[in-house]
Amino acid sequence: MPITPASGPSAETAAASPAPNGSTESIMLELVDEAGTTIGTAEKLAAHLAPGQLHRAFSVFLFDERGRLLLQRRALGKYHSPGVWSNTCCGHPYPGEPPFVAAARRTGEELGIAPALLGEAGTVRYNHPDPASGLVEQEYNHLFVGLLKETPRPDPQEIGETAFVTPDELAKLRAEGPFSAWFMTVLDAARPAIRELTGAAAGW
Structure with a gap:
């Protein structure tokens, strides 16, 4: 299983990071109702404190020309779910920012890349506590799938490792080490779009 060392500039790693206007302040998230309608905002860390506040999020799944999924291992310095494997990219839109x-x-x-043919793959709502940190993922998650035609250039403050995996290699990796609490939920929800993108031969 090929592993790509992470490298690149720094970016958002905690609740306090540069905001869109360039100032350093707490990142704000969109709070939503069960239908995904925006009902307010909350500071990032506060939204994840138990029992959690339902907020908007996104998850990205990128595949190479062989139909392999790009995974990332979250950097050890992340305040939430550090050091675990997860999907290609995930995060939260700024208030008012379209999820795409x-x-x-x-x-x-x-990852220092621009995804190709990035398309919507539905939404999924979940409630996943993280046993290690005590934080809670109460999320209305927008899913996206696409192709990767560039070599990733991971930011080491965000990503510790990357790996391209087949379904069999993913199963083996899941048996060997921890994954993010939300990984299988978002992967399963995105499977119809993933199969349409990669084809039946890829096995997803």
Whole structure:
């Protein structure tokens, strides 16, 4: 299983980071109702404190020309779920930022790449506590799938490792080490779009 060392500039790693206007302040998230309608905002860390506040998020799944999924191992310095494997990229739109725009933005910030043929893959709502940190993922998650035609250039403050995996290699990796609490939920929800993108032969 090929592993790519992480490298690149720094980006968002905690609740306090540069905001869109360039100032350093607490990142704000969009709070939503069960239908995904925006009902307010909350500071990032506060939204994840138990029992959690339902907020908007996104998850990206990128595949290479062989139909392999690009995974990332979250950097050890992350305040939430450090050191675990997860999908290609995930995060939160800024208030008022379209989820598609946020997904493309964060993929560039974390991996130094622009996804090709990035498309919507539905939404999923979940409630996943993280046993290690005590934080809670109460999220209304927008899913996106696409192709990767560039070599990733991971930001080491965001990503510790990357790996391209087949379904069999993913199963083996999941048996060997921890994954993010939300990983299988978002992967399963995105499977119809993933199969349409990669084809039946890829096995997803």
